[in-house]
Amino acid sequence: MNLSQTPIAIAVATTQTTCPYCGVGCGVSASMKQDGSIGIKGDELHPANQGRLCVKGSALGETVDLDGRLLYPKMRGADGNMRRVAWDEALDTVASTFSAIVAEHGPDAVALYVSGQLLTEDYYIANKLMKGYIGSANIDTNSRLCMSSAVAGHKRAFGEDLVPLAYEDLELADMVVLVGSNAAWCHPILFQRIARIKETKPHAKLVVIDPRRTATCELADLHLPVKAGTDVWLFNGLMSYLAHRGARDNAFIEAHTNGLNEALAVADADCADPATVARICKVDLADLLAFYEAFAGTEKVVTGFSMGVNQSSAGTDKVNSIINCHLITGRIGKPGMGPFSITGQPNAMGGREVGGLANMLAAHMDLDNAVHRDIVQGFWASPRIADQPGYKAVDLFRAIEDGRVKAVWVMATNPMVSLPDADLVRRALEKCELVVSSDIIEKTDTNAFAHVLLPALGWGEKDGTVTNSERRISRQRSFLLAPGEARPDWEIICDVARRMGFDGFHFDGPHAIFDEHARLSAHRNGEPEAAVGGAAKSRRVFSLAGLAGIGKPQYDALQPIQWPVQRLSDGSVVGTARVLEDLRFTHADGRARFVATVPRNPANQTSDEFPLVLNTGRVRDQWHTMTRTGKSATLANHIPESFIDIHPQDALLYGVREGGLARISSRWGAMVARVQHGGGIPRGSVFVPIHWNDQSASDARVGALVNPVVDPVSGEPEFKHTPVAIEEFRVAWHGFILTRHELALDDITHWTRVQGRDFTRFELAGRSNITDHAAWARKLLGVDDPEADWLEYEDLTDGTYRAVHVVDDRIDMCIFMSARPDLPSRSWLAGLFAKQQLEDADRVGLLVGQPIEKGADAGPTVCSCFGVGRNTICDAIRSKGLKEVGEVTACLKAGGNCGSCVPEIKKLLVEIKTVDAAEVA
Ligand SMILES: Nc1nc2c(c(=O)[nH]1)N[C@H]1C(S)=C(S)[C@@H](COP(=O)(O)OP(=O)(O)OC[C@H]3O[C@@H](n4cnc5c(=O)[nH]c(N)nc54)[C@H](O)[C@@H]3O)O[C@H]1N2
Ligand SMILES: Nc1nc2c(c(=O)[nH]1)N[C@H]1C(S)=C(S)[C@@H](COP(=O)(O)OP(=O)(O)OC[C@H]3O[C@@H](n4cnc5c(=O)[nH]c(N)nc54)[C@H](O)[C@@H]3O)O[C@H]1N2
Ligand code: SF4
Ligand SMILES: [Mo]
Numbered sequence: 001m002n003l004s005q006t007p008i009a010i011a012v013a014t015t016q017t018t019c020p021y022c023g024v025g026c027g028v029s030a031s032m033k034q035d036g037s038i039g040i041k042g043d044e045l046h047p048a049n050q051g052r053l054c055v056k057g058s059a060l061g062e063t064v065d066l067d068g069r070l071l072y073p074k075m076r077g078a079d080g081n082m083r084r085v086a087w088d089e090a091l092d093t094v095a096s097t098f099s100a101i102v103a104e105h106g107p108d109a110v111a112l113y114v115s116g117q118l119l120t121e122d123y124y125i126a127n128k129l130m131k132g133y134i135g136s137a138n139i140d141t142n143s144r145l146c147m148s149s150a151v152a153g154h155k156r157a158f159g160e161d162l163v164p165l166a167y168e169d170l171e172l173a174d175m176v177v178l179v180g181s182n183a184a185w186c187h188p189i190l191f192q193r194i195a196r197i198k199e200t201k202p203h204a205k206l207v208v209i210d211p212r213r214t215a216t217c218e219l220a221d222l223h224l225p226v227k228a229g230t231d232v233w234l235f236n237g238l239m240s241y242l243a244h245r246g247a248r249d250n251a252f253i254e255a256h257t258n259g260l261n262e263a264l265a266v267a268d269a270d271c272a273d274p275a276t277v278a279r280i281c282k283v284d285l286a287d288l289l290a291f292y293e294a295f296a297g298t299e300k301v302v303t304g305f306s307m308g309v310n311q312s313s314a315g316t317d318k319v320n321s322i323i324n325c326h327l328i329t330g331r332i333g334k335p336g337m338g339p340f341s342i343t344g345q346p347n348a349m350g351g352r353e354v355g356g357l358a359n360m361l362a363a364h365m366d367l368d369n370a371v372h373r374d375i376v377q378g379f380w381a382s383p384r385i386a387d388q389p390g391y392k393a394v395d396l397f398r399a400i401e402d403g404r405v406k407a408v409w410v411m412a413t414n415p416m417v418s419l420p421d422a423d424l425v426r427r428a429l430e431k432c433e434l435v436v437s438s439d440i441i442e443k444t445d446t447n448a449f450a451h452v453l454l455p456a457l458g459w460g461e462k463d464g465t466v467t468n469s470e471r472r473i474s475r476q477r478s479f480l481l482a483p484g485e486a487r488p489d490w491e492i493i494c495d496v497a498r499r500m501g502f503d504g505f506h507f508d509g510p511h512a513i514f515d516e517h518a519r520l521s522a523h524r525n526g527e528p529e530a531a532v533g534g535a536a537k538s539r540r541v542f543s544l545a546g547l548a549g550i551g552k553p554q555y556d557a558l559q560p561i562q563w564p565v566q567r568l569s570d571g572s573v574v575g576t577a578r579v580l581e582d583l584r585f586t587h588a589d590g591r592a593r594f595v596a597t598v599p600r601n602p603a604n605q606t607s608d609e610f611p612l613v614l615n616t617g618r619v620r621d622q623w624h625t626m627t628r629t630g631k632s633a634t635l636a637n638h639i640p641e642s643f644i645d646i647h648p649q650d651a652l653l654y655g656v657r658e659g660g661l662a663r664i665s666s667r668w669g670a671m672v673a674r675v676q677h678g679g680g681i682p683r684g685s686v687f688v689p690i691h692w693n694d695q696s697a698s699d700a701r702v703g704a705l706v707n708p709v710v711d712p713v714s715g716e717p718e719f720k721h722t723p724v725a726i727e728e729f730r731v732a733w734h735g736f737i738l739t740r741h742e743l744a745l746d747d748i749t750h751w752t753r754v755q756g757r758d759f760t761r762f763e764l765a766g767r768s769n770i771t772d773h774a775a776w777a778r779k780l781l782g783v784d785d786p787e788a789d790w791l792e793y794e795d796l797t798d799g800t801y802r803a804v805h806v807v808d809d810r811i812d813m814c815i816f817m818s819a820r821p822d823l824p825s826r827s828w829l830a831g832l833f834a835k836q837q838l839e840d841a842d843r844v845g846l847l848v849g850q851p852i853e854k855g856a857d858a859g860p861t862v863c864s865c866f867g868v869g870r871n872t873i874c875d876a877i878r879s880k881g882l883k884e885v886g887e888v889t890a891c892l893k894a895g896g897n898c899g900s901c902v903p904e905i906k907k908l909l910v911e912i913k914t915v916d917a918a919e920v921a
Pocket of ligand 3 (some may be wrong): 019020021022024026049052053054055056057058187188189190754855887
């Protein structure tokens with residue numbers, strides 16, 4: 001961190017806030033330490049995490065520095081370069097261009113593309129501006145890419161987007177099923193709550209349904225490696241099994257549901273025979289039956305689902321096929337059971353509450369319901385109200401590309417990286433008359449195409465609320481001063497709205513917006529049917545009635561609370577752990593719906609040309625497009641580079657080698673990354689992480705390959721299933737650099753930038769044959785002084801070259817090259833960068849290309865909290881005969897803090913046991 005760019009704390013006292021990453025929504029206690037660094041701890045009083053944080057949350061202090069921050073408004077000049085401008089100029093440009101385009105082409109010619117990482121207050125204002133004042137529903141959000149299938153599934157089944165249960169139901173359950181969720185890496189604190197159930201209830205079962213054997217499977221009792229895209233067959237099969245094996249709850253079905261016969265007929269048609277289902281889903285029949293039997297025989301079951309379910313061209317049906325199984329058994333609205341959509345982003349839920357999707361209205365009301373439109377417009381007293389759905393994310397960028405939408409304002413999302421067919425996004429943004437981006441970071445793949453950049457306050461600086469997966473609203477509170485000229489997102493939107501001539505955008509703080517949001521949720525909620533005409537319902541479960549009228553002091557003191565929120569007659573404000581306990585669903589007749597889900601395959605199938613299925617997702621220590629987590633050296637250590645995980649037999653078949661580079665391509669685009677095995681991938685598919693982009697690597701943006709196919713109901717893209725081809729990416733040499741300085745890498749074929757603690761690391765590979773290594777390396781590293789302390793070794797026979805630049809006995813930079821990707825350990829070299837002075841043994845090691853002392857190479861990091869490497873753990877397991885994760889923790893601390901690496905340690909214990917047993921045999 002550059003000291004001149006250190007953030008400034010508002011107060012030394014500890015601030016209670018909420019983690020800005022995943023939907024678990026952990027409470028964080030943040031404080032400024034004596035040395036100026038930021039202290040981050042889990043908030044022991046927060047019900048979501050009770051003091052725990054995963055490794056991303058723990059590393060928050062490393063990500064709030066001002067390096068790379070967008071601190072001033074900027075506009076693109078005629079020469080194509082960005083220049084700093086005054087806020088007035090930027091805001092006037094946005095407002096006047098939006099107004100002019102609306103005047104000439106109508107309200108549907110402009111759009112907002114927002115994010116589940118906005119606070120509820122920001123989101124509320126953006127939605128109000130677009131739907132109530134500009135008068136178009138062209139506001140969509142990256143939650144379209146994430147939760148929209150769950151939203152659509154909930155609405156079809158319950159009549160409203162409701163997550164029935166609370167986290168404590170996981171602890172009350174006797175069986176947890178995780179479908180398409182790698183919770184061990186993506187929702188670590190929630191996963192730890194699940195893992196701990198087994199300590200108190202040894203009979204409790206964890207079943208994981210995922211084509212890959214992920215870290216989540218390490219703690220599972222049963223893993224069903226379902227063929228990608230076949231979940232509906234699996235759950236239709238389960239429904240049929242439950243129906244005909246005496247597991248149905250007829251009283252519940254009679255009293256509270258509709259549509260069983262149609263849904264069951266569809267399930268029975270293709271899926272009544274478990275052997276057929278097992279064949280289609282490519283799972284072992286005995287395992288499938290074990291799952292069906294356990295589900296049938298266990299009353300308290302929670303079925304958690306995430307992106308392996310939602311991100312599919314059959315995503316909404318997958319969701320409903322799961323819910324059907326809970327409805328037929330009546331397992332909903334009671335402790336320890338229910339379908340559980342695990343949300344991705346910190347405010348995925350808040351965005352849904354304010355109606356941030358292009359087909360919704362605010363406060364859980366529907367765009368296509370005239371009564372709802374009347375309620376919202378009346379409450380806002382707004383000049384108009386959108387009455388047609390706007391473009392959903394993928395269609396929105398198509399509409400930009402073909403000129404139907406002429407101005408777009410992107411907030412808190414990076415579509416150049418995260419949308420499918422991401423090169424279409426590039427073409428769209430290149431053509432668009434006005435691209436505005438509100439972000440906290442200046443250089444992103446999307447910002448490269450913006451005409452106006454608006455600096456937003458980031459986590460730690462901004463103030464507002466977020467809602468987690470269990471409907472719990474928590475405050476994000478500021479503890480850092482606003483840097484530069486950055487401003488809160490809500491304020492920026494209000495400013496533009498006022499400049500467009502709209503009333504209704506005067507707020508003296510986020511509390512006032514939250515109050516309006518709370519009042520709208522209660523407005524005409526549940527008024528008698530007669531008042532709204534016949535069957536049109538106005539009742540919504542979503543209500544913040546108990547918080548209506550909230551003032552600044554109460555808002556500032558607001559403790560985490562689950563909606564619906566009521567105020568009791570004694571004046572106390574209470575939340576609700578579980579909804580649907582009264583079994584009154586939001587459909588007009590008060591009943592839940594079974595939805596007939598006809599199974600179908602993913603939209604695009606493999607072919608001779610594209611024989612493998614590309615599956616994409618997350619790694620443990622990075623967050624999305626890495627604009628924040630990419631700054632942390634702690635987080636970079638776990639997985640420093642993008643990779644293509646492939647089965648060893650497929651690697652042989654397609655001629656790619658572990659550790660080498662490969663290029664994968666689809667009909668839409670291509671990328672290059674390093675080949676690896678060991679990610680538990682089945683044959684016929686590859687897995688690539690979503691995080692790397694044009695800022696962090698030369699050509700690792702996987703979004704460019706993903707097919708832009710969407711679910712017909714939700715519009716959510718099929719991110720988990722694109723046919724691709726793989727081939728070796730031939731290079732003449734591999735290498736890496738560790739340096740304390742910046743580098744220009746324009747001429748290098750392939751590179752990845754990795755944040756180190758006292759240095760930057762570049763992984764490199766090149767096509768050009770380098771004849772004079774020394775001259776080339778000196779030029780690249782900028783060391784032209786012939787007197788420089790420059791150690792060097794070259795072996796022309798195998799293309800090995802290494803050079804080290806030492807300044808005042810400290811290592812300043814080093815470069816290692818080889819014809820093959822068999823380069824020395826980076827963790828050992830990182831250790832040398834931490835030393836104030838190199839020892840003689842270090843210098844010898846540098847020349848030989850490996851550490852001289854035993855134990856000096858910890859290997860790749862497994863435990864990020866304590867920086868414990870793989871080699872260290874394996875050595876201890878072997879030398880001390882360790883058998884349990886607890887013993888490893890006692891010995892090395894690894895796994896003892898956040899616990900995110902426990903599944904990996906467990907895997908190492910098993911691997912070593914297997915290898916040693918094989919050697920003995
Ligand atoms: N470390 C980390 N955590 C995160 C995030 C992050 O960027 N990094 N992002 C957050 C966000 S926004 C989200 S949405 C969540 C996502 O959280 P998850 O959904 O848990 O994560 P993913 O890795 O996207 O995908 C989950 C799994 O779906 C599996 N899958 C693929 N196809 C199928 C299929 O057809 N059927 C089934 N059953 N499974 C399939 C994949 O193999 C993968 O293991 O994570 C949140 N948490
Ligand atoms: N291939 C593939 N693609 C995927 C997925 C997948 O599984 N596979 N998953 C999809 C899913 S589930 C999601 S959620 C998306 C996520 O994808 P994105 O939303 O595109 O990813 P982020 O990196 O989170 O982008 C957030 C941006 O907001 C900025 N930012 C951070 N804080 C603030 C703030 O307070 N205000 C403002 N204005 N800006 C801020 C960050 O710097 C960053 O540029 O990716 C989707 N794309
Ligand atoms: S599990 Fe980790 S990333 Fe998610 S909210 Fe908690 S600390 Fe943050
Ligand atoms: Mo997400």
